Amino acid sequence: MSEIDIETARKVAHLARIAVPEDNLPALAQDLSRILTFMEELSEVDVEGVEPMTSVTPMRLKRRKDGVTDGNIQTKILSNAPDAREGFFAVPKVVE
Amino acid sequence: MSDLNKLTIAEARDLLRAGDVTSVALTEACLEAIDGAGKLNAFVHHTPDLALERAKAADDRLKSGDAPAMCGIPVGIKDLFCTQGVDSQAASRILEGFRPEYESTVSAQLRDAGAVMLGKLNMDEFAMGSSNETSVYGNVVNPWKVDARDLTPGGSSGGSAAAVAADLCLAATGTDTGGSIRQPAAFTGTVGIKPTYGRCSRWGIVAFASSLDQAGPMTKTVRDAAIMLEAMCGHDPKDSTSADLTVPDFEAMLTGDIRGQKIGIPREYRMEGMPAEIEKLWAQGAEMLRDAGAEIVDISLPHTKYALPTYYVIAPAEASSNLARYDGVRYGHRAKLAQGDGITQMYEKTRAEGFGAEVQRRVMIGAYVLSAGFYDAYYNRARKVRTLIKRDFEAAFATGIDAILTPATPSAAFGLGEMAEADPVQMYLNDVFTVTVNLAGLPGISVPAGLDAQGLPLGLQLIGRPWEEGALLKTAHVLEAAAGFVSKPEKWW
Numbered sequence: 001m002s003e004i005d006i007e008t009a010r011k012v013a014h015l016a017r018i019a020v021p022e023d024n025l026p027a028l029a030q031d032l033s034r035i036l037t038f039m040e041e042l043s044e045v046d047v048e049g050v051e052p053m054t055s056v057t058p059m060r061l062k063r064r065k066d067g068v069t070d071g072n073i074q075t076k077i078l079s080n081a082p083d084a085r086e087g088f089f090a091v092p093k094v095v096e
Numbered sequence: 097m098s099d100l101n102k103l104t105i106a107e108a109r110d111l112l113r114a115g116d117v118t119s120v121a122l123t124e125a126c127l128e129a130i131d132g133a134g135k136l137n138a139f140v141h142h143t144p145d146l147a148l149e150r151a152k153a154a155d156d157r158l159k160s161g162d163a164p165a166m167c168g169i170p171v172g173i174k175d176l177f178c179t180q181g182v183d184s185q186a187a188s189r190i191l192e193g194f195r196p197e198y199e200s201t202v203s204a205q206l207r208d209a210g211a212v213m214l215g216k217l218n219m220d221e222f223a224m225g226s227s228n229e230t231s232v233y234g235n236v237v238n239p240w241k242v243d244a245r246d247l248t249p250g251g252s253s254g255g256s257a258a259a260v261a262a263d264l265c266l267a268a269t270g271t272d273t274g275g276s277i278r279q280p281a282a283f284t285g286t287v288g289i290k291p292t293y294g295r296c297s298r299w300g301i302v303a304f305a306s307s308l309d310q311a312g313p314m315t316k317t318v319r320d321a322a323i324m325l326e327a328m329c330g331h332d333p334k335d336s337t338s339a340d341l342t343v344p345d346f347e348a349m350l351t352g353d354i355r356g357q358k359i360g361i362p363r364e365y366r367m368e369g370m371p372a373e374i375e376k377l378w379a380q381g382a383e384m385l386r387d388a389g390a391e392i393v394d395i396s397l398p399h400t401k402y403a404l405p406t407y408y409v410i411a412p413a414e415a416s417s418n419l420a421r422y423d424g425v426r427y428g429h430r431a432k433l434a435q436g437d438g439i440t441q442m443y444e445k446t447r448a449e450g451f452g453a454e455v456q457r458r459v460m461i462g463a464y465v466l467s468a469g470f471y472d473a474y475y476n477r478a479r480k481v482r483t484l485i486k487r488d489f490e491a492a493f494a495t496g497i498d499a500i501l502t503p504a505t506p507s508a509a510f511g512l513g514e515m516a517e518a519d520p521v522q523m524y525l526n527d528v529f530t531v532t533v534n535l536a537g538l539p540g541i542s543v544p545a546g547l548d549a550q551g552l553p554l555g556l557q558l559i560g561r562p563w564e565e566g567a568l569l570k571t572a573h574v575l576e577a578a579a580g581f582v583s584k585p586e587k588w589w
Contacts, residue, residue: 017440018451018460019441028457035457038521038524039408041405042406042409045402045481053482055307056536057537059339062336064333077426080427082427091442
C-alpha cells in the first residue's frame with residue numbers, strides 16, 4: 001500500500017500550483033494514498049517487452065506547411081484576460 | 097402542432113423538408129420547455145435570441161431547398177465546447193466569464209449544417225465526474241424519478257442526457273473520455289455514441305485527457321445518433337489526430353440486417369456483485385441479437401480488470417498537463433492577491449479558488465504520477481498496460497468478432513449525494529464497462545434496453561471495430577428495435 005505522507009502531499013500540491021491550506025493536507029494525503037493504492041494493481045501485470053502506447057490509432061500524424069496561418073488578432077487574444085494593459089497580459093512582478 | 101420538442105431529429109427533418117413545420121416553431125417549443133425545466137438545471141447558459149436568429153436562417157435555407165439533415169434542428173451544446181461569443185466554462189469557476197473568440201470545429205460543423213443552438217448544457221467540471229455533482233453550476237437532476245429522491249443523470253455529460261430525456265432539445269452534443277456519453281445515456285434512457293478516436297475533431301473542445309477525449313451525439317434514437325454523428329465527424333487540419341477518412345452516410349447503413357454478424361460476449365465483464373437485473377438484461381440483449389440472426393460468441397478480454405487503474409493514471413496525467421494553462425493570466429478567474437504576492441502565489445491561489453475538489457485531486461494525482469521517480473512506476477507502466485488492453489480487443493476482432501455486447505453501467509441511476517461519503521474510487525467504478533473503449537480508441541454506443549424493478553432505465557453497450565461506426569449503429573438499431581424501449585420520464589419538474 002502506497003502511503004503519501006503530509007510532506008509529499010504538500011510537495012504535490014506545490015507541483016500542481018494549487019494552494020492547499022495546512023489543515024487540509026492530512027485529508028488530501030489520505031485521498032491520494034487511496035487512489036494510488038488502487039493504481040498499484042497495475043504492478044501485478046507482466047509488461048515485459050510491451051511498448052508503452054503513444055498513439056491509440058496507428059496512423060502517421062499529418063504534417064502541414066510550416067507557415068503563418070493567422071495573425072493580427074491581438075485584441076481577440078487579449079479580450080478574455082483578467083488584466084491586459086497596453087497590448088500585453090499583465091501579471092505581478094516576476095523579477096525583482 | 098403541439099409537443100414539437102418531443103420529436104426526433106428524423107421526424108423533425110422530414111416535417112421541415114415537407115414544409116409542415118418551421119424551425120422557428122420547433123425552436124420556440126424547445127425554448128418554452130427549457131423555461132419550464134429550471135429544476136433540472138440542465139441548461140446553464142441560455143441563448144434564445146441567437147437560437148431564433150439561426151432558426152429563421154434555417155427556415156430560409158429549407159425554403160431554398162438546400163438543407164442538410166441537421167438544418168433547423170434545435171440542439172443543446174455541452175459547456176465543454178467553445179462557442180463564439182457565448183459563455184464556455186467547462187462548468188468550472190476558473191473559466192468564469194470566458195467567452196471564446198472562436199467556435200469549436202464540431203459545433204461549427206453543426207452550426208454550418210443549420211442546427212440551432214439553444215444554449216449550453218451543464219456537466220461535471222472539466223468533464224471529471226460520473227454524477228454531474230462536480231459542476232460549478234450545481235447538480236443536474238435526472239428527469240427520471242421513482243420516489244422522493246432526486247437522481248443523478250450520470251456524468252460528465254449529465255446536462256446533455258437530462259435535456260434530451262426531458263425533451264428540452266431534440267438532441268445534444270456530449271464528450272466521452274471514460275464513459276461520459278454512454279453512462280449518462282444509460283441513466284436517462286437515451287442513446288449516446290462515442291465514435292472512434294479521431295473521428296471528431298477535438299479542436300475548440302476544452303481538453304481533459306487528449307488521448308481519450310472524443311465528442312459524440314446524445315439523442316432519442318439510434319437513427320438520430322447516425323444523422324447527428326455524420327454532421328459532427330470529419331477531418332480537421334486544426335486537430336492533427338483527426339482522421340482523414342471519408343465519413344459515410346451512417347443513416348443509410350441502418351438496414352436492419354445483422355444476419356451472420358458475430359457478437360462477442362466478454363466473460364470478464366461479468367463482475368462480482370453485479371446486480372441480477374443487469375446480468376438478465378445483458379442475456380436478453382444477446383438473445384435479441386441472436387433472434388435477429390447474429391451469432392453469439394463467448395470471448396475473453398483478459399486485461400479488463402486493469403482498465404480502471406490504467407485510466408486513472410493516464411487521464412489525470414494528461415489532465416494535469418492540459419489544465420496547466422488555467423493560471424489566471426490569459427482568461428477566466430484570477431484570485432485577489434495580497435500585498436507582496438508574486439506570480440507563484442497568483443497561480444496557486446487562482447487554481448485553489450478556481451478548481452473544485454475533484455479537479456484538484458486529479459490534477460495533483462497527475463502531477464504525482466508524472467513526477468521524477470514515479471514516472472516509470474505509474475505513468476509508463478499504465479501506458480504499457482494500455483497497449484495490452486488494446487491488444488485484447490484486436491485479438492477478439494481478429495477472430496471475426498464484429499461487435500461486443502456488454503452492460504453500459506454497473507447499476508441504474510443512483511441518488512444525488514448518495515456517494516458523497518464514499519471514497520473517490522467508489523465513484524470511479526461507474527466507468528468500469530466504458531473506460532476500456534476509450535483506452536483502445538474504439539467506437540461504443542449505449543442503447544436503452546429496459547427498466548429495472550424500480551422503473552429506472554438501463555442501457556446496453558455495443559463496442560465496434562475502429563472506424564466502423566456504421567456497422568455498430570446498424571447493430572444498435574436492431575437492438576433498439578428488439579428491446580422496444582419507449583418509456584419516457586413522467587413530467588414532475
